[in-house]
Amino acid sequence: MHIRKAVSADAAELSELLNEIIRAGGTTAxxxxxxxAEFVDWFIDGEFPLLCHVAEHDRSLVGFQSLSLYGDPPKGFADIGTFARMNPKTPGVGSALFPATRAAAEELGLDFINATIRADNVSGLAYYAKMGFETYDRLVQVPLQDGTPLDRIKKRFRIDARHHATPHA
Incomplete structure (x- = not known):
């Protein structure tokens, strides 16, 4: 699997990957x-994205991970988003992307990477725990578009350039 920075030319393929996840529901806010065009603005070169890496496998994009300042996070924080193709599923996409994102967060001088995960997203909660994120807050009963209340779990990863933490196996 090859990890590289996303470019605008990736947007059509990445928006299709993301839209499949959105349509399936249950794992993304x-x-x-x-x-x-919206994908480029939200994840690659708009006002809020700091970086976006893609994972390539067998000549196709199988996932991406972004850091963003959307929502005005506290100073020293950036929000992470991780998305992997559903069909065909490629194991290890998130684990392959995170070292590049963590290194970029260090270069940007960030203190923390924040992940806000739907409480019903069992695989997302497990992924961020595996990468070393720790729960620090919970947003209670945030309504979905249809009005369904759903908690969001906030996890953070401490960036410490002096101690390169290795994700748990």
């Missing part, structure tokens, strides 16, 4: 599909 995003509920409305994005066009390729």
């Amino acid at each position: 995003l509920e409305t599909p994005l066009s390729a």
Whole structure:
């Protein structure tokens, strides 16, 4: 698997990957599909994205991970988003992306990477725990677009350039 920075030319393929996840529901707070142009703005070169890495496997993009300042996070924090293709599923996409994201967060001088995960997203909660994120807050009963209340779990990863923490196996 090859990890590299996302470019605008990736947007059509990545928005299709993301929109499949959005349509399936249950794992992302995003509920409305994005066009390729919206994808570029939200994840690659708009006002809020800091970086976006893609994972390539067998000549296709199988996932991406972004850091963003959307929502005005506290100083020293950036929000992470991790998305992997559902069909065909490629194991290890998130684990392959995180070292590049962590290194970039260090270069940017961040103190923490924040992940806000739907409480019903069991695989997302497990992934971030495996990467070394620790729970620090819970947003209670945040409504989905249809009004269904759902908690969000907030986890953070401490960036410490002096001690390169290795994700748990």
